[in-house]
Amino acid sequence: MPLLKLKDAEIYYETHGRGQPIVFLSETACDGEVWKIHQVKEFSRDHQVILHDYRGTGRSGKPSIDYSTKMFCDDAAALMDHLGAKKAIVIGHSMGGRIAQLLALEYPDKVDKLILASTGAAFPTTKGLPLKICQEMIEWGYEKYVRDHSILVGFTDEFTKKYPERVEKYLQVRMANLCPVEFYLRHLIARQSHDTTGRLKDIRVPTLILVGEDDRNVTSDINHRSSSEILAKGIPNSKLVVLPGERHSYFFANPGAAHKTIREFIASS
Amino acid sequence: MPYVKTKDGVDIFYEMFGEGPPLLFLGETACDGAVWKIYQVPEFARDHRVILFDYRGTGSSGKPSVNYSTDMFADDAVAVMDHLGLEGAVVCGHSMGGRVAQLLALDHPRKVSKLILASSGAAHPGETGIPLRIAKEMVEMGYEKYVREHTIVVGWTEAYVQQHMELIEKYLKVRMANLCPVEFYFRHVLARQAHDTGGRLKDIKIPTLIFVGDDDHFVVSDISHRAGADILTKGIPNSKLVVLPGERHSYFYTEPGKVHGIMRDFLKSK
Numbered sequence: 001m002p003l004l005k006l007k008d009a010e011i012y013y014e015t016h017g018r019g020q021p022i023v024f025l026s027e028t029a030c031d032g033e034v035w036k037i038h039q040v041k042e043f044s045r046d047h048q049v050i051l052h053d054y055r056g057t058g059r060s061g062k063p064s065i066d067y068s069t070k071m072f073c074d075d076a077a078a079l080m081d082h083l084g085a086k087k088a089i090v091i092g093h094s095m096g097g098r099i100a101q102l103l104a105l106e107y108p109d110k111v112d113k114l115i116l117a118s119t120g121a122a123f124p125t126t127k128g129l130p131l132k133i134c135q136e137m138i139e140w141g142y143e144k145y146v147r148d149h150s151i152l153v154g155f156t157d158e159f160t161k162k163y164p165e166r167v168e169k170y171l172q173v174r175m176a177n178l179c180p181v182e183f184y185l186r187h188l189i190a191r192q193s194h195d196t197t198g199r200l201k202d203i204r205v206p207t208l209i210l211v212g213e214d215d216r217n218v219t220s221d222i223n224h225r226s227s228s229e230i231l232a233k234g235i236p237n238s239k240l241v242v243l244p245g246e247r248h249s250y251f252f253a254n255p256g257a258a259h260k261t262i263r264e265f266i267a268s269s
Numbered sequence: 270m271p272y273v274k275t276k277d278g279v280d281i282f283y284e285m286f287g288e289g290p291p292l293l294f295l296g297e298t299a300c301d302g303a304v305w306k307i308y309q310v311p312e313f314a315r316d317h318r319v320i321l322f323d324y325r326g327t328g329s330s331g332k333p334s335v336n337y338s339t340d341m342f343a344d345d346a347v348a349v350m351d352h353l354g355l356e357g358a359v360v361c362g363h364s365m366g367g368r369v370a371q372l373l374a375l376d377h378p379r380k381v382s383k384l385i386l387a388s389s390g391a392a393h394p395g396e397t398g399i400p401l402r403i404a405k406e407m408v409e410m411g412y413e414k415y416v417r418e419h420t421i422v423v424g425w426t427e428a429y430v431q432q433h434m435e436l437i438e439k440y441l442k443v444r445m446a447n448l449c450p451v452e453f454y455f456r457h458v459l460a461r462q463a464h465d466t467g468g469r470l471k472d473i474k475i476p477t478l479i480f481v482g483d484d485d486h487f488v489v490s491d492i493s494h495r496a497g498a499d500i501l502t503k504g505i506p507n508s509k510l511v512v513l514p515g516e517r518h519s520y521f522y523t524e525p526g527k528v529h530g531i532m533r534d535f536l537k538s539k
Contacts, residue, residue, distance in 0.1 A: 126398075127397065127398060128396075128397055128398015128399055129398055129399040129401065129404055131399065131452070131455045131456070131459065134399055134404045134407070134408075134451075134455055135451055135452050135455060137404075137408045138404075138407045138408055138411070138412050138451050139412075139451065141408075142408050181405055181408045181409060182401070182405050185401050185404055185405055186401065189398075189401065
């Protein structure tokens, strides 16, 4: 297993293909496996696709310490150094998009273009663990919470009804190596305290902002649809693309439109 | 059943026992008033008017799904006292109840003549929001099992648990009888964690008795009650700390004779 040994954790990673590096960054408490359903196949044809499991998830180390998006960002930067990956395209989904912003801000030499998918700059009012999440995890049980929440937030009711097997295929991967609840909670705290609001103007690289037009679920205090607009206003060289009929998880069950948009953005100068 | 409606329209369930100078009891986080009926009502209703109420979110009181604060709980206590036409009460607050009691003394001084702050504190400086440890243990153990186990481990020493489990069970029966939905447990935890009277303790001018068990060292988020009690004692000018040997958090609810004696002396003193 390819492991990068850092001072306080080992980070599991994989690379697929050759070409300009693309770093994929997953959502909250999600390991790198989900990108193997569709994105590795699509982009490893002409890119070096780099996946890793965040600390606290998958096959990476799970130290019981406070996590932050800056820490996740430093882990990703260390991995890029280790692989000699420069001028990468960084695609961050949800919490991964918050980390991607920090990569562009803290390590501008490492990032050529940013793709911020269904993400935001901050949760202005809920800095700790959101009550609603804690309540539902306790009432439903942890695994059922992650499963049901992934479906509800990820896909429209229509899509889930029409393509249950595609949703199931994704869930199989998402749930296969689910991290212990402690680390899900540590990821949540990291996500909720992330705040790049005042720094968006300093993101200088070309930035594609993707969001499903129906991504309106509010887990704590702002939905991804609204927070994407804040990103689009704040980042100077950015372009917002709203994906019609999509919620949060278009990468994993219906990625055609997203891939096309990403390909066009990568090809543009 | 006796209710008071607050200004924001919440029904607060209260009870009153005995005649004499008013004595208001305030329970711990997400705990209704019933726990005081095991020992404190029989003891103090002999010569006091003992007032109990269920915090919003607990027991028989209303449970609006809004953010709670210790200020709000103090306002609810004031609503009960206004309704009963009471002033100058002795207020005995346990744990989070002690935080509410401090606010009563600070913001409604006419309502309070003396304070008893039992196993309480002024703030949780290191952790706002829902503490990770609580959320994790509730998810892993289930809500009811968490409250039960947490109450035991925080409440009594291992030696006491081994010798007197029947007394603890008697308390747990009352504590768990009408356990609030988990949403409101968390709303109470959030209110408690956000409470901060650290800078205002010097303005509490009334006689204040501070209780703490000498073994109340358990840290749920960032500070133990043992340490919290020392901060209160240093900060409140007219205060006296009594450390109870061999006790943890829940000395009121099993064999409280000694504590009652100390309270009686304090009630008599000028």
